[in-house]
Amino acid sequence: MEHLFIVNPAAGKGKTLRMVPEIENLMKKFSLPYRIEITQAPGHASEIAGHYIKTNDSIRIYSVGGDGTMNEILQPMVGTNASLGVIPAGTGNDFIKSFSMKKDPFKLLPLIVHSDPIPVDVCRFNNRYFLNIASIGFDADVVAMTGYLKKLPLIKGKVAYIGGILLAVIGLKKIEADFVVDGSEMHTKTMLLSAFANGRYYGGGMMPAPNAVPDDGLIDFCIINDVNRLKLLRFFPRLIKGTHTDMKEVSIKRCRSIEMKSSKPVHVNMDGELFRFSEAKIEILEKSLKFIKPL
Secondary structure, three states: OOEEEEEOOOOHHHHHHHHHHHHHHHHHHOOOOEEEEEOOOOOHHHHHHHHHHHHOOOOEEEEEEOHHHHHHHHOOOOOOOOEEEEEEOOOOOOHHHHOOOOOOHHHHHHHHOOOOEEEEEEEEEOOEEEOOEEEEEHHHHHHHHHHHHHOOOOOOHHHHHHHHHHHHHHOOOOEEEEEEEOOEEEEEEEEEEEEEEOOOOEOOOEOOOOOOOOOOOOEEEEEEEOOOHHHHHHHHHHHHHOOOOOOOOEEEEEEOEEEEEEEEEEEEEEOOEEEEEEEEEEEEEEEEEEEEOOO
C-alpha cells in the first residue's frame, strides 16, 4: 500500500518543510513505500491528489499542513477508495481535534501511518466539499480581514488573526438570509453568524456545535442571532468552551440538508478557505470518505 504525503510549504511557518526529513526517516524505518510531494501554489494539492488517485485508488494520502490544505486534498477523494490522513502542521488544525487532541505533528506521525481508516461523513456546499465546518457571518469576516492583514509587511500569524477579529468587531455587519432546513422553511434570520458543522472545532478551537459528530449522518446547524458589540465580547469565551448553546440568541438544529439564500453575496468560511455566495445548498454525504483516525 502506497503512502503519499502532500506538504504545503506555506503552512505552519516552515514547520511542514522541517517535517520532510522526519517523514523520510520514519517511512524508511518502517520499510513502507512512500512519496512526498510539495505544493507549488493554491489548488495544487487537489491536482496532486487527483493524479495519484487515478493510478492507485487505494492509496493513503496525508495532508501535511492546515485545514485549508486538507480541504484541497479532500476534493478529488470523496467517494473513492483512497484514505485521507491529517498531519496537523498548520495554524488551526481543527478537524483532527474531533478525533485526537495530540498537537505535536512529530509525535502524531508514527501513530497515523499505522492507523486504520474509518468511514466519515463529508458535507457538500454547492459544488465544493468540506470536511469540518462551513460558516457565514462574523467568523467568515474575520477570515477575510485576517487574509487582508497578512498581505501587509510584518503582519503574520496570531497578530494578523487578532487584528482580523478587531477589524471585524469594528465593522460588525448584520447578515440576513433565508433558510430551508430538511424541506421546512425558516423565517428570514438576522444573525451574527451561522455554522454548518460536521466536526466540532473551528477557528483554532471554538465550538459552535459542541455535539457535532463526523460520522452520524447529520449536519449540526448553529445560528447565533444578531448581538451588539458589547455582548459579542462576552459571548466569545462561551463559544470557545462550547457553553453558549443555552443562550437565548443561539439555536442548533440537526439536519441532512440546508438551503440558504441571501440578498447579496456573503463571505463563506469553508475549512478555513474563503469563498463568496448568495445562494447555497448544503447537504451531508454519509460515510463518503475513508479517514485515517489516529491510534
